[in-house]
Each structure stands twice: as C-alpha cells, then as structure tokens.
Amino acid sequence: MKTTNQDCPKNSYKKVGFDLKLKIIDEIHNGRISINHASDKYQVSRTSIYFWIKKYATLDQKKQYMSKKDEIKRLKEKIEELEFVKDFQQDVIADMELLTGVDMAKKSLPETLAKEIEKKKQDRLKRNG
Structure with missing residues (x-):
C-alpha cells in the first residue's frame, strides 16, 4: 500500500503597491480593520503589515502599537x-x-x-x- 505525502498548502501572497500599503495602515490605524483581518482580506502576511507600520506609519500611529x-x-x-x-x-x-x-x-x-x-x-x- 502506497501512501501519498501531501505537503501543507503554502499561502501565496501577492506583491503590494505603495498606495495599498498606506491604505492598509490607515484602515488599521483608524480601527476599521485589525491586522489579522487585513492579512486575510488583502492576502498579505501579518509580518509584512507590522513591517509596513513600522516603516511608514507616522509617530502618532506608532504610539498606538506600543508594546x-x-x-x-x-x-x-x-x-x-x-x-x-x-x-x-x-x-x-x-x-x-x-x-x-x-x-x-x-x-x-x-x-x-x-x-x-x-x-x-x-x-x-x-x-x-
């Protein structure tokens, strides 16, 4: 009897333009969407979103994401x-x-x-x- 080895499906993410990055950060900052929901909705990793927030968010927005x-x-x-x-x-x-x-x-x-x-x-x- 032969068993097939199925790999776990890998999430494939698309490349995101600068304008969409800013839109996602703005939606998160204004409380319209969570980081997890944004990740699902726009098919981008949470790690990428955290990186964008760190890189592109204003000082006020960064304060919102304090430890x-x-x-x-x-x-x-x-x-x-x-x-x-x-x-x-x-x-x-x-x-x-x-x-x-x-x-x-x-x-x-x-x-x-x-x-x-x-x-x-x-x-x-x-x-x-």
Whole structure:
C-alpha cells in the first residue's frame, strides 16, 4: 500500500503597491480593520503589515502599537490617577453633605459610591467627635 505525502498548502501572497500599503495602515490605524483581518482580506502576511507600520506609519500611529508592557504600565498609571480623583471627589461630597446636611450622594450616585461616601462621612464624624 502506497501512501501519498501531501505537503501543507503554502499561502501565496501577492506583491503590494505603495498606495495599498498606506491604505492598509490607515484602515488599521483608524480601527476599521485589525491586522489579522487585513492579512486575510488583502492576502498579505501579518509580518509584512507590522513591517509596513513600522516603516511608514507616522509617530502618532506608532504610539498606538506600543508594546503590551508599556500599555499595561500606562493603564495602571491611569487607574491610579482615576482612583485618586474618585477619592478626592468623594471627600468633597462627604464634606459638603456634613456641612449642608443634605444627602446628595444617595439621590444622584450609584449605590456603591453612595455607600463609600457614607463611610467617609462616618469616619469624619468619628475623627471630629
């Protein structure tokens, strides 16, 4: 019995002109298409697309394709900043509620945030006597 040895089909890619390269980069940059989808749609390798992005993309576009570590670091910094802003705003609301006697948080904020502000008010009352 003879077995035939079938090779894996090799992807054949076509040569891509400069204008099409820029079009692909632009579509990816504007979020209309992913790199994987562009590779399938235009029959070009992902490696080629990454190379084009590196070679032809503007500085702003290159920033969009930052490494995962850099992106995680940036997002962690943003989370810290937003948590600081949230705590500050809650402190201000708690102080205003103590001064005015009006429960603004319960009326206009989600329940979890209103509970946090209520806790801050209780802590302030304990500290101030």
